[in-house]
Amino acid sequence: MPCHNYTLADLTIDASAPQEEINALIAKMGAVVIKGLVKKDAVDQMNKDFKPYLDALGVEGNDEQWDGSFFPSTSKKVPGLLTKSATYVDKILLNDTLNGIADYALTRRTKTTMSSPERYWSTCKPQLNVTGLLEVNPGGKAQELHRDDAIFHDRIRGSEVYDPSQEKSILAMVALTNVYPENGGTNIVPGSHIRSDDLPPPTYEDAIQVTAEPGDCVVILCSVYHGGGTNSMKVGDKNSVRCMALCGWNCGYLKQEENxxxxxxxxxxxxxxxxxxxxxxxxxxxxxxxxxxxxxxxxxxxxxxxxxxxxxxxxxxxxxxxxxxxx
Ligand SMILES: O=C(O)CCC(=O)C(=O)O
Ligand SMILES: [Fe+2]
Structure with a gap:
C-alpha cells in the first residue's frame, strides 16, 4: 500500500492558474506538473538548439559520460544550458511562474544583527542552482528515490504542514519530448517533502510516475523524494527517448562571501x-x-x-x- 492516496491528477495544474494556487499545491504535494508551461514553438526551438550537443554524445547514450550508480549509463546529459539556447533562458530560466515558485520557497528576509535601528531587514533572492538536459534512453534503469536537497546536508525533521524555511532548492524539468512511465517518467512520492528523516525512506510503491506532453513542466521541492524512472522501451520504438530540460534554483546565500x-x-x-x-x-x-x-x-x-x-x-x-x- 502506498503511503498516500494521491494520483498524478492531484499534482497537475494548468499554467494559467494563479501563482498562489500553484505555490499552495507544491506546498501540499512537494511537486507539481504544470500543463502547457512552455509553448510548442519554444520546445521545437530548444530541441533544435540542443540537438548538436546530444548528437555529439553518440547514438544511444554514452557509457563513458557516466557509468556511476546515480545516472543510468544510457542517459545523455548536456550541461551549461544558458549559453546553448536563448529560448531556454527566456522561457525557462526567466519564466515568471517558475521564478514565482522559487521566490515562494527560497526567498529569505531576515533582520540583520546590527545595532542601528533604521536598517534591519535584508532580502536574499534565489539564484540559479543547476541547468542540464537529461535524455533517458531505452534500457535506462530507475534512479534510487532521493532528495536533491541532500547535497546541503540538512535534515528534514518532519512536520504536518510545509514550512518553506526548510527548503534549500527547487528543480523544474520541462518535457521536450513525450514523457511516460514506459520511457522513464520521473517517479515522485507526493507529500514526502515533509517526511521526517527518522522514518524509513519511501519505496517505489509510494511513487507516482509522471506522464507529460512537450512543454509541460514538473517542478519539485528538492526535499521531495523522486528519481528518474526506468525506460523499458526498445531502441527505435516511437517515443522511446525521454528528454527533459532541467533548471534549478537555490537559496541565494549558498555561495562564498568573497567569490x-x-x-x-x-x-x-x-x-x-x-x-x-x-x-x-x-x-x-x-x-x-x-x-x-x-x-x-x-x-x-x-x-x-x-x-x-x-x-x-x-x-x-x-x-x-x-x-x-x-x-
Ligand atoms: O530524470 C529524472 O526524471 C529525474 C532526475 C533527477 O532526479 C536527478 O538527476 O536528480
Ligand atoms: Fe533528483
Whole structure:
C-alpha cells in the first residue's frame, strides 16, 4: 500500500492558474506538473538548439559520460544550458511562474544583527542552482528515490504542514519530448517533502510516475523524494527517448562571501598549492555539489584526470563506516 492516496491528477495544474494556487499545491504535494508551461514553438526551438550537443554524445547514450550508480549509463546529459539556447533562458530560466515558485520557497528576509535601528531587514533572492538536459534512453534503469536537497546536508525533521524555511532548492524539468512511465517518467512520492528523516525512506510503491506532453513542466521541492524512472522501451520504438530540460534554483546565500571564482584569475589559481586550489572552491562537496560538466572542477585547471575523484567518488565517502547522526 502506498503511503498516500494521491494520483498524478492531484499534482497537475494548468499554467494559467494563479501563482498562489500553484505555490499552495507544491506546498501540499512537494511537486507539481504544470500543463502547457512552455509553448510548442519554444520546445521545437530548444530541441533544435540542443540537438548538436546530444548528437555529439553518440547514438544511444554514452557509457563513458557516466557509468556511476546515480545516472543510468544510457542517459545523455548536456550541461551549461544558458549559453546553448536563448529560448531556454527566456522561457525557462526567466519564466515568471517558475521564478514565482522559487521566490515562494527560497526567498529569505531576515533582520540583520546590527545595532542601528533604521536598517534591519535584508532580502536574499534565489539564484540559479543547476541547468542540464537529461535524455533517458531505452534500457535506462530507475534512479534510487532521493532528495536533491541532500547535497546541503540538512535534515528534514518532519512536520504536518510545509514550512518553506526548510527548503534549500527547487528543480523544474520541462518535457521536450513525450514523457511516460514506459520511457522513464520521473517517479515522485507526493507529500514526502515533509517526511521526517527518522522514518524509513519511501519505496517505489509510494511513487507516482509522471506522464507529460512537450512543454509541460514538473517542478519539485528538492526535499521531495523522486528519481528518474526506468525506460523499458526498445531502441527505435516511437517515443522511446525521454528528454527533459532541467533548471534549478537555490537559496541565494549558498555561495562564498568573497567569490573566488570571479575574484581570482584562473591562471593564477593554477599556480597555488593544490590544497589552496581546493579550499578556494575548485572542489566538490560530497555528495555531488560543485561539479563542472558533471566532473571534478579541478579538471578545469588542467589537472590529470587520473588524479581527481570521479563518478561515485564524487558522491560517497570511500570510508562508509557509519557514525552517529548529529541532530
Ligand atoms: O530524470 C529524472 O526524471 C529525474 C532526475 C533527477 O532526479 C536527478 O538527476 O536528480
Ligand atoms: Fe533528483
Amino acid at each position: 573566488q571564482y570571479l575574484q581570482l584569475k584562473h591562471e593564477d589559481v593554477k599556480k597555488l598549492p593544490l590544497r589552496a586550489q581546493r579550499l578556494a572552491g575548485w572542489d566538490v562537496s560530497l555528495p555531488y555539489l560543485g561539479y563542472v560538466n558533471w566532473e571534478h572542477p579541478l579538471l578545469t585547471l588542467g589537472h590529470d584526470p587520473k588524479m581527481v575523484p570521479k563518478l561515485d567518488d564524487l558522491f560517497y565517502d570511500k570510508d562508509q563506516t557509519p557514525i552517529a547522526v548529529k541532530v
